[in-house]
Amino acid sequence: MDTIELQRIARIENDNWWYRERREILSAELLRFSVPGTAVDIGAASGACCRVLADHGWSATAIDLSPDAVALARTRGVEAYEGDARYLPLPESGYDLALALDVLEHVEDDTRAAAEIARVLRPGGTALVSVPCDMALWSAHDVALGRVRRYSRRTLVDLLDGAELVVERVWSRGVLHRPLLRLLRNRTVRREDLAPLHPVVNEALRLSAALERRLPTASWPGVRLFARARRPG
Template sequence: MDTVEIQRVVAIEDDNWWYRERRAIIARELRRLGGPPGRAADIGAAGGGNTRVLVEHGWEAIAIDASPEAVELAKRRGIDAYHGDACYLPLSTGDFDFVMALDVLQHIPDDQTAAGELARVLRPGGVALISVPCDLSLWSAHDVALGHVRRYSRESLAALIEGAGLQLDRMWSWNVLLRPVVKWRRHRSAPQGAGRLNPVVNAGLRAVVMLERYLPVRSLPGVTLFARAHRPELTSS
């Protein structure tokens, strides 16, 4: 994601339906963890919009991004942010209770190394939350414009996570109800950067995607895959 696109995201993410509902997913997953908040890292954090969710829930959170401009934007928003490559995280081994990499791995040619880094920095029992775009049939100029190098299937994402030494807890689809519209639009329209939507359209889209909280659609094909995994506890011999 280039500097202009990061700035656009920062400008719209507080109100935009997609970013708001993604933050709601993060909040729900944090509540499911139970126990007191600990140390967390947001990898590929861009301007730190998701990192703020961690902070709001009491976590000692840091943001990591490969873009120096994104790091500066996050710092200006009061976030503890650092420049770093997802394949060589500037973080101590086994030092984090929770890490998240949301819509990051699809940008990285060597996603195996990046997934291994997520596992490395987690303490035993620590949890990772990952999201990626799914289904190669949805590949379009939109992916090219955003610098994606792949989209994932459930099988390829599971293999990536388990190959990194993490234990997959669950995987689910997101943006299921809007998938037909997304597929139609992306295959017929030129790619567009993030922009502010008409308020009525924005509210309607959010209402649709919020329905997925209550409907049994998470096993159906969507636009995004979410996965929650953990680093196994050490066993004594």
């Protein structure tokens, strides 16, 4: 992640509908655990998800390739270290939960990154992964964000299976937003397109995301996929 993109995320993440939605999903997943434990957030950027983990009583560590991201996370009270998702500077079997949210699509060797997720989890530990889905939606926006692929359900499951993780659930998000994304997918992206959304647009997207949580759309085509997987043990 370059410095400009990091600054953009830090500027918008408190109010942006997607970052808020991602934190809601993480909070809901944390309710599955009877007691908090240790967690690592891979590709943590400014450490927003680590703060969610801390709010739920977890001991959280942030890892990011960008030294600027690490420095920013530390200024926000997050334990953060510089590291590559393919070669995590972490001990084997050290964590109850590993997050890789909107990360794997940026990594050329995602097989290696998935194997590292499995390596740092304790036996019985959980991985929570999110990725953009469907190469049919590939656009200039993906290029601008530094992505190298989008995933199908099959390719995501195969990736996690290949890392010897047991996939427990795969579900879609952004089902209600997909028609708009398909409409815009071939539009040229300018730097200002990565700026904060207009408040009215942002609120409309937030409300539609909240509505989607109440609808039986998890198996429908969306714009992102989430997966929960477990290291056997």
